[in-house]
Amino acid sequence: MxxxxxxxxxxxxxxxxxxxxxYFLLTFRHPEVAREARPGQFVMIKAGLSAEPPLRRPFSIxxxxxxxxxxxxxxxxxxxxxxxxxxxxxxxxxxxxGPLGRPFSAPPAGxxxxxxxxxYGVAPLRFLGEELRAxxxxxxxxxxxxxxxxxxxxxxxxxxxxxxxxATEDGSLGERGRVTVPLEARLDAAxxxxxxxxxxxxxxxxxxxxxxxxxxxxxxxxxxxxMGCGVGTCLGCxxxxxxxxxxxxxxxxxxxxxxxxxxAHVLWPGEEESRARRASAQxxxx
Amino acid sequence: xxxxxxxxxxxxxxPLLAASGTxxxxxxxxxxxxxxxxxxxxxxxxYMEPRDGAxxxxxxxxxxxxxxxxxxxxxxxxxxxxxVLPRLRKHDxxxxxxxxxxxxxxxxxxxxxxxxxxxxAGLEVNISCPNVKKGGLAxxxxxxxxxxxVSAVRRATxxxxxxxxxxxxxxxxxxxxxxxxxxxxxxxxxxxxxxxxVDVEARRPRLGFGTGGLSGPAIRPIAVRxxxxxxxxxxxxxxxxxxxxxxxxxxxxxxxxxxxxxIGTANFVDPGVHERVLAGLRDYLERHRLDDVNSVVGTLEYxxxxxxxxxxxxxxxxxxxA
Numbered sequence: 001m002x003x004x005x006x007x008x009x010x011x012x013x014x015x016x017x018x019x020x021x022x023y024f025l026l027t028f029r030h031p032e033v034a035r036e037a038r039p040g041q042f043v044m045i046k047a048g049l050s051a052e053p054p055l056r057r058p059f060s061i062x063x064x065x066x067x068x069x070x071x072x073x074x075x076x077x078x079x080x081x082x083x084x085x086x087x088x089x090x091x092x093x094x095x096x097x098g099p100l101g102r103p104f105s106a107p108p109a110g111x112x113x114x115x116x117x118x119x120y121g122v123a124p125l126r127f128l129g130e131e132l133r134a135x136x137x138x139x140x141x142x143x144x145x146x147x148x149x150x151x152x153x154x155x156x157x158x159x160x161x162x163x164x165x166x167a168t169e170d171g172s173l174g175e176r177g178r179v180t181v182p183l184e185a186r187l188d189a190a191x192x193x194x195x196x197x198x199x200x201x202x203x204x205x206x207x208x209x210x211x212x213x214x215x216x217x218x219x220x221x222x223x224x225x226x227m228g229c230g231v232g233t234c235l236g237c238x239x240x241x242x243x244x245x246x247x248x249x250x251x252x253x254x255x256x257x258x259x260x261x262x263x264a265h266v267l268w269p270g271e272e273e274s275r276a277r278r279a280s281a282q283x284x285x286x
Numbered sequence: 287x288x289x290x291x292x293x294x295x296x297x298x299x300x301p302l303l304a305a306s307g308t309x310x311x312x313x314x315x316x317x318x319x320x321x322x323x324x325x326x327x328x329x330x331x332x333y334m335e336p337r338d339g340a341x342x343x344x345x346x347x348x349x350x351x352x353x354x355x356x357x358x359x360x361x362x363x364x365x366x367x368x369x370v371l372p373r374l375r376k377h378d379x380x381x382x383x384x385x386x387x388x389x390x391x392x393x394x395x396x397x398x399x400x401x402x403x404x405x406x407a408g409l410e411v412n413i414s415c416p417n418v419k420k421g422g423l424a425x426x427x428x429x430x431x432x433x434x435x436v437s438a439v440r441r442a443t444x445x446x447x448x449x450x451x452x453x454x455x456x457x458x459x460x461x462x463x464x465x466x467x468x469x470x471x472x473x474x475x476x477x478x479x480x481x482x483x484v485d486v487e488a489r490r491p492r493l494g495f496g497t498g499g500l501s502g503p504a505i506r507p508i509a510v511r512x513x514x515x516x517x518x519x520x521x522x523x524x525x526x527x528x529x530x531x532x533x534x535x536x537x538x539x540x541x542x543x544x545x546x547x548x549i550g551t552a553n554f555v556d557p558g559v560h561e562r563v564l565a566g567l568r569d570y571l572e573r574h575r576l577d578d579v580n581s582v583v584g585t586l587e588y589x590x591x592x593x594x595x596x597x598x599x600x601x602x603x604x605x606x607x608a
Contacts, residue, residue: 005318007318008557051503052350055352225342228352228554229557232314233330234308234345236345236356238342238344251359
């Protein structure tokens with residue numbers, strides 16, 4: 001695992017863009033995050049020093065820019081913490097710790113990267129997509145939502161090497177249906193080596209994990225969890241994870257051992273054993 | 287300017303410790319801040335064996351507070367002593383172990399393991415965790431049990447023994463005295479307050495365990511009151527805990543009679559909190575033309591009562607009046 005030292009800073013907001021429907025792009029100056037952050041990593045951030053609400057919030061990193069030393073977050077104003085962040089004016093200060101967490105890993109040589117984003121979960125996958133299209137080339141991002149208005153970042157995605165496939169459940173934009181519909185169509189059409197990367201609602205990531213399992217594909221998921229500290233001390237954000245070598249699952253911190261996990265190691269709702277463990281137990285049987 | 291204090295024979299370079307359960311095993315923060323800035327670190331609660339802890343969700347934010355039911359997930363005392371302690375010892379700060387047990391015997395056993403390990407300055411005895419089914423709070427809400435656990439730990443170790451008292455009792459002074467009689471060297475006051483948050487849509491508790499422990503600024507006035515009561519009731523020193531996030535919060539406890547304080551939930555909110563509180567303490571002493579942090583201890587002018595530092599035979603006695 002790559003170990004990058006998180007840095008705690010008071011950071012000024014340098015740019016704020018309103019994307020409608022309570023979505024914002026917030027850009028802060030944080031030199032270490034700008035230089036060091038990898039796709040899939042996150043920051044813990046809170047507007048100002050006030051007691052309310054008490055905790056910082058985790059946000060996936062949408063993009064970084066090394067020259068002005070900035071980091072941009074994609075934030076939806078939905079609760080007290082995010083609303084305060086989004087109410088900041090340029091020049092206002094926030095407290096920010098980062099970069100944190102385990103990033104996505106690169107796809108194996110020759111494999112195509114298929115990114116599956118559900119709504120708000122697009123942030124870390126845009127970061128990954130931008131990096132992979134420059135290094136690997138062939139990247140496809142499946143971007144799903146209930147309706148067209150959920151695909152807030154659609155016009156900021158794509159470019160040479162990165163194909164975007166939108167899907168909406170109501171059919172208002174792109175393919176009609178869940179994002180896994182075009183994903184499975186793509187997997188049926190061209191069964192070459194691929195690696196899946198997913199971030200979105202739990203049910204969507206569970207569905208992607210099931211598809212990966214059924215087709216014996218590698219998939220990484222970026223899990224969302226309530227976090228208190230971001231550095232593995234409060235143990236509030238734990239998720240159930242089991243590697244093939246482990247006899248039983250363990251609670252692992254989403255903040256330090258994730259947020260990116262191998263989807264086959266995660267215990268999804270209703271499971272008492274991970275897919276990776278089941279598979280290795282079957283192999284071991286004579 | 288002197289910021290050093292002494293608690294139960296443990297010299298702390300300043301009166302600020304990181305509270306158990308809010309600072310992991312210390313090493314998690316070694317890349318983020320200079321651990322030698324801290325007066326001390328109290329480890330996450332440790333049993334003999336590793337523990338899974340409580341089901342998720344484990345934390346929920348409440349007004350100016352945090353309700354948690356982590357359930358003492360931990361690596362076990364042997365892993366701490368073998369793997370963590372050698373690394374942690376490189377930092378110039380006092381290391382205290384928070385000792386847990388399902389039974390009186392287990393508390394004593396964990397204490398014995400610590401007694402044989404180099405680099406541990408003292409033991410905080412966790413008789414007040416609200417988030418476990420056995421042990422924990424059960425020992426902290428019955429003064430006879432408190433006495434029994436503290437006596438057992440006392441017999442098992444030569445290290446300073448510091449029971450961490452629960453606020454979930456009618457009269458904390460009864461427990462403070464029971465612990466003192468059993469041979470405690472100091473007291474930590476207080477642990478979290480038992481709470482319940484309800485998801486009204488699902489009509490279920492918001493925490494996986496059900497109830498949880500409330501911490502953060504929301505509990506500070508209760509904590510200051512209880513630490514003050516305890517400090518007036520016993521001779522041994524009291525360490526104040528509860529909702530400290532700035533120097534004035536820490537000073538409330540010191541003035542009320544605590545010899546040191548622990549910073550808890552604020553570690554999550556701001557990993558730089560110790561440095562900030564320390565700078566604020568220096569600032570306060572300068573402003574009040576004091577050259578020793580000990581000189582503010584127990585100087586509370588409470589209507590109708592002598593200052594804690596004027597009462598012979600109490601925790602506050604050796605404080606500010608000297």
